[in-house]
Amino acid sequence: MPLKSLTINGFKSFADKTKIDFTSGITGIVGPNGSGKSNITEAIRWVMGEQSAKSLRGDKMVDVIFAGSATRAQMNHAEVTLEFDNSNGELKSDQTNITIQRKLFRNGDTEFSINNKACRLRDITEMFMDSGMGKQSFSTISQGRVEEIFNSKPVERRSIIEESAGIALFKQKKTQAENRLSETTDNLHRVSDIVSELS
Ligand code: ATP
Numbered sequence: 001m002p003l004k005s006l007t008i009n010g011f012k013s014f015a016d017k018t019k020i021d022f023t024s025g026i027t028g029i030v031g032p033n034g035s036g037k038s039n040i041t042e043a044i045r046w047v048m049g050e051q052s053a054k055s056l057r058g059d060k061m062v063d064v065i066f067a068g069s070a071t072r073a074q075m076n077h078a079e080v081t082l083e084f085d086n087s088n089g090e091l092k093s094d095q096t097n098i099t100i101q102r103k104l105f106r107n108g109d110t111e112f113s114i115n116n117k118a119c120r121l122r123d124i125t126e127m128f129m130d131s132g133m134g135k136q137s138f139s140t141i142s143q144g145r146v147e148e149i150f151n152s153k154p155v156e157r158r159s160i161i162e163e164s165a166g167i168a169l170f171k172q173k174k175t176q177a178e179n180r181l182s183e184t185t186d187n188l189h190r191v192s193d194i195v196s197e198l199s
Pocket residue numbers: 011012013014031032033034035036037038039040063064065066067068
């Protein structure tokens with residue numbers, strides 16, 4: 001499931017629409033301090049569904065929108081697009097090219113889409129869960145995160161291993177099934193009460 005490209009427009013320091021193509025081999029991005037290297041990894045986490053403004057080094061989510069500079073006005077929205085090659089069918093879709101996009105407007109409106117079709121954040125999360133590419137996955141590791149992993153508690157470290165081993169999706173499905181089972185058991189109890197009242 002190779003990452004083919006990243007397009008950033010209006011996200012943090014990227015006032016101009018910028019496309020980065022990831023061709024085969026290693027792509028390195030170099031630049032002086034403050035030139036926006038970390039903003040690139042943050043753009044990837046953001047489009048994958050990051051919901052914590054703090055982990056994107058802001059106070060509120062709208063802080064990710066280009067705030068303006070001495071020569072340019074602030075922008076009204078941020079937009080990030082990631083393109084994947086799904087010819088190996090790793091992602092649960094029959095499309096060989098998958099494009100996911102997130103937009104955020106200054107009034108707080110957010111839009112997510114998969115292959116230009118509006119979707120919920122949950123659809124993106126589920127599509128990438130256990131693919132190694134989720135917002136919390138280890139394909140993007142920010143500065144400080146390595147230390148955080150070393151210093152994490154055993155339970156937290158276990159969840160890291162589970163995510164890497166690809167069983168997080170099954171754990172989530174198990175919890176959903178358990179919740180449904182508990183609701184059904186409650187309903188059965190209610191029916192049984194009604195039956196005993198009527199007989
Ligand atoms: P370093 O090498 O020091 O880690 P870096 O290349 O990773 O730096 P970033 O941290 O990605 O740089 O970028 C920081 C720059 O992004 C700062 O100049 C900051 O002003 C700018 N920036 C962050 N948010 C916004 C925003 N909303 N609008 C405009 N510029 C922003």
